[in-house]
Amino acid sequence: MPKGAFYVFPNITGTGWTSKKLADALLEEAGVACLPGTSFGEFGEGYIRFSVANSIENINKALERIDGWAKKNL
DSSP: OSSSOOEEEOOOOOGGHHHHHHHHHHHIIIOOOEGGGGGGOOGTTEEEEHHHHHHHHHHHHHHHHHHHHHHHHO
């Protein structure tokens, strides 16, 4: 088994949201933590980063929360 963290860095430019605003909204309204791409430099705008170093059950819960939030807000 891997002994480190793994990440996904999705492109969010199609949402019309900045990476900071989207990351904040997901945390505050969906209860899912992620980092804005700008945490990794100016060229990170348009992306957010999620860690997927967790159980499949928790990852699925997070995806369900993101899906519910996106259906209401995007």
